[in-house]
Amino acid sequence: MAAHMLRWGCAGRRWALAYVDGGSCHGLGAPNDFTLSGMKGQSSMAPQPLITAQKPRKGEHEWAAVVGLEIHAQISSNSKLFSGSQVHFAAPPNSLVSFFDASLPGTLPVLNRRCVEAAVMTGLALNCRINKKSLFDRKHYFYADLPAGYQITQQRLPIAMNGSLTYGVRVGTKRSQVITRTVRIKQIQLEQDSGKSLHDDLRSQTLIDLNRAGVGLLEVVMEPDMTCGEEAATAVRELQLILQALGTSQANMAEGQLRVDANISVHHPGEPFGVRTEVKNLNSARFLAKAIDYEIQRQINELENGGEILNETRSFDSRLGCTMPMRDKEGKQDYRFMPEPNLPPLVLYDSASLPSGADLQQVINIDYIRERLPELPSVTREKLVEQYGMLPEHSFTLLNEVGLLEFFQNVIKETRAEPKLVTSWVLNTFLGYLKQQNLAVSESPVTPSALAELLTLLDGKVISSSAAKQVFEELWKSKSKTAAQIVSEKKLELMEDREALEQLCQAVMEGHPQVAMDVKKGNLKAINKLIGLVRKATQGRADPTVIKKILEEKLSS
Amino acid sequence: MWARVVRLGLRARLGGCRGFTCKADPQGSGQVTAETIEHLERLALVDFGSREAVARLEKAIAFADRLRGVDTDGVEPMESVLEDRCLYLRSDDVTEGNCAEELLQNSHRVVEEYFVAPPGNISLAKLDEQEPSPRG
Numbered sequence: 001m002a003a004h005m006l007r008w009g010c011a012g013r014r015w016a017l018a019y020v021d022g023g024s025c026h027g028l029g030a031p032n033d034f035t036l037s038g039m040k041g042q043s044s045m046a047p048q049p050l051i052t053a054q055k056p057r058k059g060e061h062e063w064a065a066v067v068g069l070e071i072h073a074q075i076s077s078n079s080k081l082f083s084g085s086q087v088h089f090a091a092p093p094n095s096l097v098s099f100f101d102a103s104l105p106g107t108l109p110v111l112n113r114r115c116v117e118a119a120v121m122t123g124l125a126l127n128c129r130i131n132k133k134s135l136f137d138r139k140h141y142f143y144a145d146l147p148a149g150y151q152i153t154q155q156r157l158p159i160a161m162n163g164s165l166t167y168g169v170r171v172g173t174k175r176s177q178v179i180t181r182t183v184r185i186k187q188i189q190l191e192q193d194s195g196k197s198l199h200d201d202l203r204s205q206t207l208i209d210l211n212r213a214g215v216g217l218l219e220v221v222m223e224p225d226m227t228c229g230e231e232a233a234t235a236v237r238e239l240q241l242i243l244q245a246l247g248t249s250q251a252n253m254a255e256g257q258l259r260v261d262a263n264i265s266v267h268h269p270g271e272p273f274g275v276r277t278e279v280k281n282l283n284s285a286r287f288l289a290k291a292i293d294y295e296i297q298r299q300i301n302e303l304e305n306g307g308e309i310l311n312e313t314r315s316f317d318s319r320l321g322c323t324m325p326m327r328d329k330e331g332k333q334d335y336r337f338m339p340e341p342n343l344p345p346l347v348l349y350d351s352a353s354l355p356s357g358a359d360l361q362q363v364i365n366i367d368y369i370r371e372r373l374p375e376l377p378s379v380t381r382e383k384l385v386e387q388y389g390m391l392p393e394h395s396f397t398l399l400n401e402v403g404l405l406e407f408f409q410n411v412i413k414e415t416r417a418e419p420k421l422v423t424s425w426v427l428n429t430f431l432g433y434l435k436q437q438n439l440a441v442s443e444s445p446v447t448p449s450a451l452a453e454l455l456t457l458l459d460g461k462v463i464s465s466s467a468a469k470q471v472f473e474e475l476w477k478s479k480s481k482t483a484a485q486i487v488s489e490k491k492l493e494l495m496e497d498r499e500a501l502e503q504l505c506q507a508v509m510e511g512h513p514q515v516a517m518d519v520k521k522g523n524l525k526a527i528n529k530l531i532g533l534v535r536k537a538t539q540g541r542a543d544p545t546v547i548k549k550i551l552e553e554k555l556s557s
Numbered sequence: 558m559w560a561r562v563v564r565l566g567l568r569a570r571l572g573g574c575r576g577f578t579c580k581a582d583p584q585g586s587g588q589v590t591a592e593t594i595e596h597l598e599r600l601a602l603v604d605f606g607s608r609e610a611v612a613r614l615e616k617a618i619a620f621a622d623r624l625r626g627v628d629t630d631g632v633e634p635m636e637s638v639l640e641d642r643c644l645y646l647r648s649d650d651v652t653e654g655n656c657a658e659e660l661l662q663n664s665h666r667v668v669e670e671y672f673v674a675p676p677g678n679i680s681l682a683k684l685d686e687q688e689p690s691p692r693g
Binding site: 077078079083084085086092093094095096097098099100101102104110111112113114115116135144157197198200205206207208209210334339340341342343344345346347361362364 | 638645671672
């Protein structure tokens with residue numbers, strides 16, 4: 001008998017412990033077919049399979065997972081939050097450090113106006129209440145990349161509170177539907193980044209680069225309203241799009257401009273939340289989803305086997321695909337928060353409260369910023385659906401893939417083809433080729449102009465759809481040729497010689513009398529076989545609708 | 558080594574006293590107990606192991622304790638010591654930095670253009686020997 005194994009799945013808001021017997025699942029499928037079964041050659045750190053010999057009673061093993069996120073987004077600014085030194089990725093070590101960043105005695109913080117505006121913009125875009133008065137605090141901890149021994153943050157009264165972020169999750173068997181979910185934003189606060197520590201184990205020393213020390217961060221704290229990795233990853237992607245649309249952060253996860261910590265716990269529905277663990281420093285949406293789903297599985301596994309969950313900090317090992325305790329975070333930190341004595345309260349105004357004759361360089365008007373907010377991704381998606389008649393899920397794909405919307409819009413601008421045809425080609429053929437070769441839109445060998453020309457030829461019935469696919473393949477291989485050149489070189493134009501086409505149809509019917517007879521007897525689907533044979537004979541150069549018309553005429557006579 | 562010192566320092570359970578003034582003499586003489594010293598050492602990873610250092614600390618506490626004599630009844634606490642000031646906002650211009658050479662001169666040890674983090678001055682062996690004091 002096959003070993004009985006337990007598997008969990010995230011379907012909306014429940015993680016049900018489902019019974020799997022030799023491959024037949026009597027419950028919910030796990031996301032990405034995630035199971036806890038061990039595999040040959042797996043590391044000893046990897047989770048082991050759960051074995052049980054009994055079917056769980058109905059409802060006995062139902063779990064609800066709770067996920068909250070803390071996100072640090074690096075503010076797009078020229079200079080740092082409290083000093084005039086430059087913000088730049090990959091500069092030589094310690095070349096972008098001021099005396100204040102290095103915490104030399106006697107230096108004082110001077111707040112960067114741009115960072116405040118970025119925080120207000122982000123707060124407004126996330127439907128937050130902007131606090132007219134916010135305060136700065138010192139958060140103390142002892143680490144080499146924090147030369148002052150404290151970080152300036154906003155613990156007591158942050159710049160923005162009580163917002164929400166709406167995002168779309170793909171559901172359904174083919175993941176072709178999108179349902180919207182909302183996560184509450186607890187607060188957004190301004191704070192300094194720390195420097196970078198490089199641990200040199202060989203020489204037992206730690207090297208410090210303070211270039212990043214003092215760079216402005218927006219910390220976005222989300223309430224625990226999510227239930228699985230996919231929801232969290234989608235929410236982060238939506239936030240990333242919003243930050244990029246606003247220009248408040250480049251939010252490039254690979255460059256550390258968007259860093260995510262996830263708080264995860266599980267409990268039985270109707271019972272209080274369980275003990276939570278924190279998974280730190282997740283630097284890609286894919287790893288975020290994997291880490292959360294793994295951690296949910298691990299916690300359920302632990303509790304099912306009579307263990308307990310520790311309130312600990314863990315890190316995700318992307319190579320092994322599992323989370324592990326972080327040894328250097330074992331002690332419970334006492335941050336000894338205190339008001340920042342060198343910074344008065346940050347006071348913001350609206351148009352009504354703006355003091356007359358105020359120096360406009362020294363006041364920030366919330367209403368002024370609100371009026372100038374750029375178009376947000378949700379609005380862009382609505383416009384795409386309205387303007388081009390595309391499905392909502394198509395609009396999500398266009399925005400979620402970096403550079404794809406711009407590519408699509410450039411094709412639309414340059415082609416005479418219908419938007420629906422463009423949508424289909426961009427999302428299926430073009431994106432398919434990119435994914436197959438693991439390329440970004442910016443790395444595509446096919447330009448928007450080249451695809452636009454190809455689609456104009458297809459729409460104008462100069463070539464057939466199968467010929468268009470051949471042309472696209474050639475365009476992908478060779479940048480130097482245009483679609484029109486490929487069509488004429490390979491003689492892919494649609495056959496316009498009606499007489500020659502009629503002769504071909506006649507020859508095919510005579511060569512396959514049984515199929516022709518089936519059509520005459522009323523099996524109308526059999527005509528597709530004949531159409532296919534004619535198209536094969538013309539190497540895809542004949543228009544299938546014309547072929548069908550000719551065949552129908554001949555078979556009905 | 559540095560990372561291990563930090564780890565051990567953080568791992569150690571802190572004593573019952575959450576701040577040193579509670580262990581000081583309420584009259585303001587600033588007397589500090591051995592337990593408080595150990596608590597501070599664990600927070601800062603700095604060895605206070607000399608009479609001179611303890612005396613200096615006691616003097617500082619005694620100085621601060623004079624504030625206890627101030628009558629604060631009915632006085633609203635301030636949100637900030639600079640509550641009456643306007644927060645100056647600067648424009649987002651690069652005006653500083655590019656002084657690595659000057660900054661690195663302040664470092665005890667340098668490797669190429671990097672600072673080398675100093676270890677705490679409580680040796681690992683000594684830290685391991687110390688029994689964490691029981692919670693109060």
